[in-house]
Amino acid sequence: MRVFWSTCPKCLKAFVVEWELRHAGVKLICPFCGNRHLPDESAELDERQGG
Amino acid sequence: MPKSEQPQRKAHSKGEGKSLSDYLDLIRDDPAEFRTVSRTVNPLNFDVTAVLKHLDLNKEYPTVQFDNPLNMHGEPSIFPIVTNLWATRERCAEAIGLPRSKAGGELGALFANHVAKKREPVIVSNDRAPVHANVLQGKQADMWMLPVVRHYEMDLGGVILMGLIGHAPGEDFYNCTFVKTFPETGQRGGLTIHSAHMSRMTRLWKNRGERFPVINVLGHHPAFWLGTLNSTPWGDNEYATAGAFMGEPVRLTPSVTWGKDFLVPADAEIIIEGEIGPGERMVVDPFGEISGQYQPQQFAPVMEVTAITYRNGALYQDIFSGHREHMLMASVPREGSIFNHVQERLGNVVAVHLPYSGCARFTAYISIKKTGEGQAKQAAIQAFAHVPNLHVVVIVDEDIDVFNEEDVLWAVNTYVDPDRDIDLIKNVRPPSDPRGIGSSRVIFDATRPTHVPFPTRLRVPPDALARVKLDEWLDKAVKGKK
Ligand SMILES: [Zn+2]
Secondary structure (H helix, E strand, O other), rough: OOOEEEOOOOOOOEEEEHHHHOOOOOEEEEOOOOEEEEHHHEEEEEEEOOO | OHHHHOOOOOOOOOOOOOOOHHHHHHHHHOOOOEEEEEEEEEEHHHHHHHHHHHHHOOOOOOOEEEEEOOOOOEOOOOOEEEOOOOOOOOHHHHHHOOHHOOOHHHHHHHHHHHHHHOOOEEOOOHHHHHOEEEEHHHHHHHHHOOOOEEOOOOOOEEEEOOOEEEEEEEEOOOEEEEOOOEEOOOOEEEEEEOHHHHHHHHHHHHHHOOOOEEEEOOOOHHHHHHHHHHHOOOOOOHHHHHHHHOOOEEEEEEOOOOOEEEEEOOOOOOOEEEEEEEEEEEEEHHHHHOOOOOOOOEEEEEEEEEEEEEEOOOEEEEEOEEEEEEHHHHHHHHHHHHEEEEEEOOOOOEEEEEEEEHHHOEEEEEEEEOOOOOHHHHHHHHHHOOOOOOOOOEEEEEOOOOOOOOHHHHHHHHHHHHHHHEEEOOOOOOOOOOOOOOOOOOEOOOOOOOOOOOOOOOOOOOHHHHOOOOHHHHHOOOOOOO
């Protein structure tokens, strides 16, 4: 299972997300502040693939 | 409704089935097994898991009852929380009527034997069902009235744990699996379903374009849960399996929403009745899972609540996920199932243990009576075949105690030649999770080599150990004496 990390643009805390949500067009929900944002609106994205 | 207005629970009356409270009566006088917290706690502010984590760090594992929690509206809840119920093997044994002395290697095998003994449920009318003493429907059926626990800092929010029960369209066998319900509002929540049978049922209902009726059972006698946790074949009625573990038939009653088309456990504490809409999904997670890591944020099916019912004086049951309780719930039945599977094929198994260090799920320590080379790997292959999500199997000789991890790792360190005794099985199935090993499996043959001359393990002669009684031979300790 591939995952990525999104950093919330509101509270700047990062959380882990399944890759299925990366381009699904739905807003992620920040577990720390409840803010909803699209992955591309993240303050930071960690989507390295390794290898 | 303030708690003082909630009708009090009556003592167990004749004709009623076993309940959670009946089990708590067995342990509530022993502080090592049962503790209470009377002060007001906010379960959404980690008050509950902070208490449990402190106890865990102290290596204390009592069941804990929080008498005055807040609900999700921030108001006093009418339901106390009971959690950490299965955190010791001894309580798992006791819950199914076994003596605490049977909590070691034999516990798994005894569990496995129970699975074969079905006990068909009986049906009782609603007025004989304690769980229907209070029935809420419409807007009154509000999941936020529950003292839902937020467990870990990255959890999306409060999560209702415990079992989801459903049946396939047109079938009358019921399946129970542990799920997480994320109550977005009082009437709507996302459900994460991980078991194969429940996923199949969800698919079957979705393919028909129909709503999938389900119930969330929040609290029952521990034997009920331990019975339904066993992996049974598709088509088995898990109410009948639970009956075998309860030592009595599970009493069922027609549901509020679907009547006789969906039977619910009459002696449960709280039941949420709901329906999963075909194809509807919402964003849920993260949640602190069995692996000790967070389940990433993901899509999940959506349940809409149709009714909430509860008994007088109902208790809200929760699980300390990612800790011993969560681990033992699944590992004990699985140890027995692996034991039986490998034993039926090879006949040389002594004991099976799924240790906490492997999250009680990913690693198996198996001891065998070895009579020749190759037998260790045969046993490991059988274990992998039986339990696909095992990642590591360590096989040891019968003189190694699989419940003593230091003993097992001693065998790994002294008997394993990495070139000869470690096998990597690649690409067993596609990587399904981010927990490192992913698609591959590892076998450690940590049995003493028999094909070459090899040293033996040191030991003090057993007859000397039997002859010397420590309390007779040691002088009485006197503090300060030189
Ligand atoms: Zn945030």
